[in-house]
Amino acid sequence: MFKRVMTEIRNPIHIEFEGQTITVEKGETVAAALMLAGHGKFRESSVTREDRGPFCLMGVCFECLVEIDGTPNRQACMTLAEDGMKIRVQKAAFEETTR
């Protein structure tokens, strides 16, 4: 599991993920915050709806897409967590297809 080493939270803020409150360090990315809270699944893949989570953490892979405050397709690794943010798993947007 992901854990902090050599640091503790000094400027705590609170965000919500799927209704659950998480305490994070101000200035952390949403991705890091969720990973440190033990969450691995950030979204469903577009075609087969399998579980996906962050991969590159530098804005290249687009695996960490989550819905933040109602807006979908937000890259969690490129978004700084802000107090009161409500984050949800990004669902696949349509029925399964074979293509």
Next chain:
Amino acid sequence: MKTHDVAIIGAGPAGMAAAIEATRNGLSTIILDENPAPGGQIYRSIETVPDQRAALLGPEYVSGRSLAADFRACSAEYVAAATVWNIDAGLQIHYSIAGKGSAQVTAGSLIIATGAIERPTPMPGWTLPGVTTAGALQVLLKAQGAINDDVVLVGSGPLLYLVADQMLKAGNAPKAIVETVPSGRLLKAARHLPKALKAFSYLRKGLSMMRRLSKAGVPVYGDTSSIVIEGTNKVEAVRFLSKGKQHRIETTGVGLHQGVIPNQQVTRLLGCEHHWNESQQCFVPALDDRFETSVEGVFVAGDGAGIGGAVSAALRGRLVAMRIAEKNGRDTWSEHRAIQAQLAQDATIRPFLETLYAPSPENMVPADDVMVCRCEEISAGQIRHAVDLGAPGPNQVKSYLRCGMGPCQGRMCGTTVATIIAEHRQKDIKEIDYYRIRPPLKPLALSELASIESEPTRHTPL
């Protein structure tokens, strides 16, 4: 009508060094970077990292502090959290800041300093939650002081050992290192060593890292292949062959790495010519000896010009800025010889590293059942089938299968699709080439496009 003499995309070592040099020569400079602070990937969080963590990350990392300080002090207009989404033929650059909208600048010359990305590492199970790149693990350590205490590192390249060493110093070594370098490769690479004795310090550092890991009891499996990441909804284990013997390690985390490759998105968007670098096994933009691309006024500095590392990136950044200054009538090019010499010195280790850590064949030409396009869930087999039907290259395969049409815009699959097609058609990869890259460079809100200025004449910062 240009708004700035020089526009730089990317505030990593190359971009920062270029900004310092350009402004030193009196060129009006704007530098756009998508992260909230400078440093790029290699010097991520360099301004805020506490000393204790910095010491763990090592002296090369710490050396980025002075570069960042000089960068902050220079007179370049620095726009952080700016996502460049289009550059047109006249070097008009559109960029967006989340929550604020889009703005435009027009550059006299453009320096692309967007660096490198991890080489895609397709293998069975690589999309399971819990699998990240080794670079991602380093991002977490640099930016958050966080590690994964249950992780197996898989692949090849100096970064693998660096990350392992940093994790060890942070108190939690990786469970194991599963290295794909085949037996006998060291001997083959050693042919390039005599020139590299000039860069002896690199080698010494590498060896002492390995010694520390060995002493800490981290098992290293060499000559591995047939790697499979197992799990239903997340990683549960990694299975592989090592020297002919089957192994299985239970784990909840995997860090993958097969080296880094130039980030081609911007150079491709601008229609620059590229060629395939056989030693680095990746596409690189075609550059003249002053790092100008085939498109006039467009330059590349840093790892985007070919993998060279942070020191080399900063040197190239300076050179490119000097070249542009010369084009703008300043007389600085006379200093370039000293910098070129340093560059050559820094590069002597490369042939050895590139030979030793060449990506595994399984990585470059994965088996049929391996998912290649993660966004649209397309397998290597589907790609080969499209080729069999008559699709000759990546763009036709893309149109036919949607491969490369997802949000990552081909960053994760482009190189693999090219190598698969080249192998399947038995053609030179230069002939196969790469996806055609179109704007926006990163997904853009439709509402933001609807509100841009149609005919801007000046740069209005957001």
Next chain:
Amino acid sequence: MSTPSTADLVVIGSGIHGCSAALHAALRGLSVVVIEKDTAGRHASGVNAGGVRRLGRLLPEVPISDRSMKIWDKISNLVDDDCGFQKAPQIKVAETEDEMEAHRERVRVLNDMGFHHETILSQAELRDYLPAVSDHCIGGLASLEDGFALPYQTTFAFQRKAIKLGVRFYENTRAQKVQRDGKNWRVVTDRGTFSGTYLLNCAGAWAGNFAQQLGEYAPVEAIAPMMIVTARMPRFCNAVVGATGRPLSFKQMENGTVVIGGGLRGIASPETNVSQMLFGKLKQTADTAISIFPVMKTATIVRSWSGIEGRMPDDMPVIGRSSTEENVFHAFGFSAHGFQMGPGVGELMAELIATGETNAPIEPFNISRFTTKH
């Protein structure tokens, strides 16, 4: 490769029109060779909006479009591929009463011509078909049995079936000169010479040069209509939508992505195969899309693109015999609305070439309409 090749028919261009004509000619027993300077469907045919549309066509095109639609309805029988074809209403949304009146007049004219595929939608009916349409839209013109398809898939499928029927394709082979060679026609390319009894010019934006070599005047303009596609969105639209008074083509694909076009143009460079986006203009497309479908406020653009299309000054294609040379034919200049016509035009061109005549009313598309004005 420079061995001469003989066939009954030499086609220049493997977009949808070249591939369709080649396929239909092969079905009639002709031997066919297709010369293509890039690869099949590389240009307009592979990158258009995919509208399979009879709706709103210029009146001379309606009979041919109607004929083509019958082929679309059975497309898998013809090319062994479904081409991603979906039956769907095509609807032109009206935003003013003037626009509604224009639509009513059009329906009257079409009915007089014997065509009944277009109908008027009241505001209530419009909302039935398009629940997400903006409140300010007051009705529309619809062709309920139209549809859309995947352009590259379709062109590629036509090519593959043509190959199965014996058509030989020479891609990456640039036709340079067309010359009479006794009774035959010779096409000189950068990789050899091909000759045939009949010659068909389907070279799209590049067709004007060949017409000129034949002593004909065809002022083809190379244009680059701009397109946008979004990330996947929850389903909200099952029709293909246009606006009446401003440029828009809008459809939500089966996979949830939304493809937006409308014909606003970027910059086309046919000599280099490069087409450039002009975002200052494209903003209008974005604005119109959001205006007609407010739900698009949260849409994300993943990609934009353009292609190189050939446009004629009167926005009507050139179809039919050469006006100067025997055994030479043309099918080009479809002015950003040729995709749907591809199956039908290919069929009638094969009929014309193989039998010497066709009952399809192609006189309005004659190339000489430009020469007389010249």
